Amino acid sequence: MQSSDFFESTQNHFDDALPFVLYSKPNTSVVKGVFQENDIVYTSENLTESGFVFSPFDSDKQTVLIPTEQSDSLETSFSVTEDNREAEDKLKSNESEADLNHAKTFHIALVSKAIKTIKENTFKKVVISRKEEVALLESNPIQLFKRLLSQYKTAFVYCWYHPKIGLWLGATPETLLSVTGNRFTTMALAGTQEFKGDANPKWEAKETEEQQLVTDFLVESLEASVTNLSVAKVETIKAGNLLHLKTRVSGLLTSNLKEVVTVLHPTPAVCGLPKVTAKQFILNNENYNREFYSGYLGELNIKEKTTRNTNRRNVENNAYSAVKTISNLYVNLRCMQLTDVKASIYVGGGITKDSIAENEWQETVNKTQTMKKVLF
Template identity: 50%
Template sequence: MSIFSNIKEALKQQLPFVAYRKPNTSLLKGWFQQNATLITSENYSESGFIFAPFDSREKAILIPENQSTYFEEEISIDSILSNNNTKHTPDTSSEKNHIQLVEKGIQAIENNQFKKVVLSRKEKVELPEFNLIETFQKLLNSYPTAFVYIWYHPKVGLWLGATPETLVSIQGTTFTTMSLAGTQVYNGTTNVSWQPKEIEEQQFVTDYITDKLSNYCSEITTSDTETIRAGNLLHLRTIINGALKTDNATLINSLHPTPAVCGLPLEASREFILNTENYHRNFYTGFLGELNINSKKSNLFVNLRCMEVENNTVNIYVGGGITRDSNPIKEWQETVAKTTTMKKVL
């Protein structure tokens, strides 16, 4: 029985599951929980697949290894994808609200409340016909370098995504994480120029992570900053490695939420987001992935480029980093570019 068949059966039986493919691989993995119990993580010491919200004060949901059936299979899905020429128009009704939100963020930065804040919005797309399996397959095909997943719990909801950002990978006493910031549209090459705003934003994120990890880790090293592609978008990325001097939970809590999804300083920007965005991010900009699997390995990813499915309505979540030099209209256009990427698979 293929993982796609297991997905259909789990949905029919209303049982929790997750199926996913890691970046740059063709191995599709799936965890299918044998009961419908809602299980939460206490301190990230459990084994299984974790799905954590943006607000770290809310509980992270666990599909536990010891209560689930595991499958994996090599996949090649190019040949079974159908063409879809449906056009989805931009949600212009959100434009005024998002521009005003960005203007508030810039004003708060100018008032020295914080240096950076990441502001987001949710866009609803109505779909008279929605094929969940085909949409998941299109995500797998469209994002070979991303962590692509479908996640379901009958007491929580149904989510899909394709994220380019690692929160952290832990193996033994060593870890790897990244700073990711800056966005521009991919136009056939990764050899592009970046504006001072994006370069500054990227350095903010890198400095914050390395400074914070210095309290818990040793031998911290950073790579050169590089341009990477995620679908039709480009980002700046720096890889950060180090050795642990503490437990996994302390490391995870110190990294989440990152400045790439929240801001700097963390507490001030998070409170601004919770008080000003006027909607609940839920699992958008949270994290997800394997927790303490196979000799205590963890591979966790930030939940970006994601969508929540409610019957024939899809909620697409997008945002961007705001600094003193941000242009509200360009920030709106960046979110449109990100929703366009996701809409292509719908």
């Protein structure tokens, strides 16, 4: 489908106030759209349904589903281009300087409290987040989605809308779980520093420890639900203007998808360790509702045809094809929630015993720039 027709159809669907999601997987030029035919709020109870799911940080709350059976699916090829426009000097916060100073003071105090609690051995790590409101100079979500596509080619980029819930956009570098048949991959993603031209920089002890904590959690949590567990070497990845540490974990599932997702979500990269105590600290102390920030989203139980041979000239081997069920779920990082006049940008950082509160504030400031680049 021509991209102009694809985005025109999307705009018409949005104007009719009907639910939809646009998304593009990392390192691809294909944009997919799922367009719900009515405005009912569907939910997934056990992750056995088929469609696109959007789940909040608080796993006790409902997972929203755009179901395959009640939707039309379209796709197009979108050519992304480098976007070098500078946005920082054009941005206008909805918050006054006094409000921003208050936000900084509150965040630093909360991080300090978290560090103290960690040193008391209540938990090993906790993720402290905040949201910042920015005035919208461009309010059309489809145009903002295109900018995200241009700027974050290695991320999972999406625009999700439901008239009874809200409008969200994001460009997340983190996979929660990718499953084809019974083969799965996931990742440990932790540690952050600003990209300054070196794709393989030096990492401090705080970041490497945080990364190891997340990796160990994944391995220990998955052992009862998988076989052939494989842990790759740690690598540095770039997401926008930030660098992170990533470890790929893969294997074969021996239990159902719901059980595995329950074990993984919320991950230590967005919650902490141990998960239950860290999550309770967040809910008791962050003083705002994360909603879908640091939840997960993506394709759920989609049927996909695969062939054994990619050589198109070998017609005989291409006849050996199979339809497999795939799920591709991503952690909802680097995201924002939109209204007609403002964007709420959500950011956070992992806190360990070696964290420095002032540095953690600055890390959230750096992360807001990832989303602010599209708001001009």
